[in-house]
Amino acid sequence: EQSFTGDIEPWFEGELAFSFGPLPASAAADPEGAIGDIRAMLLVSIKDEALARTWFEQAFSEAGIVGTSEDYQGTTLTVYDDPGLGAEAAFAIIDGKVAVAGDLASVKAAVDSNGASGLATDAEFAAALAATEGDSVGFMFVDMRVFMDAMLGLSESMDQEVPMSQELLAMVPEWMGF
Numbered sequence: 181e182q183s184f185t186g187d188i189e190p191w192f193e194g195e196l197a198f199s200f201g202p203l204p205a206s207a208a209a210d211p212e213g214a215i216g217d218i219r220a221m222l223l224v225s226i227k228d229e230a231l232a233r234t235w236f237e238q239a240f241s242e243a244g245i246v247g248t249s250e251d252y253q254g255t256t257l258t259v260y261d262d263p264g265l266g267a268e269a270a271f272a273i274i275d276g277k278v279a280v281a282g283d284l285a286s287v288k289a290a291v292d293s294n295g296a297s298g299l300a301t302d303a304e305f306a307a308a309l310a311a312t313e314g315d316s317v318g319f320m321f322v323d324m325r326v327f328m329d330a331m332l333g334l335s336e337s338m339d340q341e342v343p344m345s346q347e348l349l350a351m352v353p354e355w356m357g358f
Contacts, residue, residue: 191232193225193277201286218267221282221290229276236271236279247271255291259284308357322356 182188201219226232240247240258247258252272260269270287273279280290290297299305308321328349 187235191226191228191235193227195225197223199223199282199286219283219286221280221286223290224279226273226277226279229273232279233273236281240271252288253291257284257287257291304355308355311357320356320358323354324352324356325354328352 199219199221224232237258240260245260247260247270250257250259255272255274258271260271268284269282270284271279271281272287272291274291275295277295278290280287282290302323304323305321309319312319332349
């Protein structure tokens, strides 16, 4: 029911990002119970705040998602309580430039960062981005060391033998960009 040129392009600036935070420590012991501790968000660059807000509010409404508004650090958050997920979710438009949707803690952290997140200054991310050539439709970055450390931690907490030695782990690249 949506067309890009008619419904999205008028407010969309052209960049879309996903952020998935650290795996919850409780995931190994209780994977289903840990869902409320997952940190994730979607960030969408916008060029027209009013059109973007209207589009998102309509999309949420049509999906039957009802939230309540609250002020956080001068930014209006729409907070959604989803008992099925076991977590609160939120939506905000920050400084008229980016629409953010995700778990409440991540959306608040995005507001707190004031556009100066650690990723922009991360040496591995900068190296991965610099290694790209030409135009692209998308770019994905994975900090392999952080990812592997999390996987090893999950394996250890599940009382399973770690399938990777430290020597083999040392051969894993620091990062992957694609």
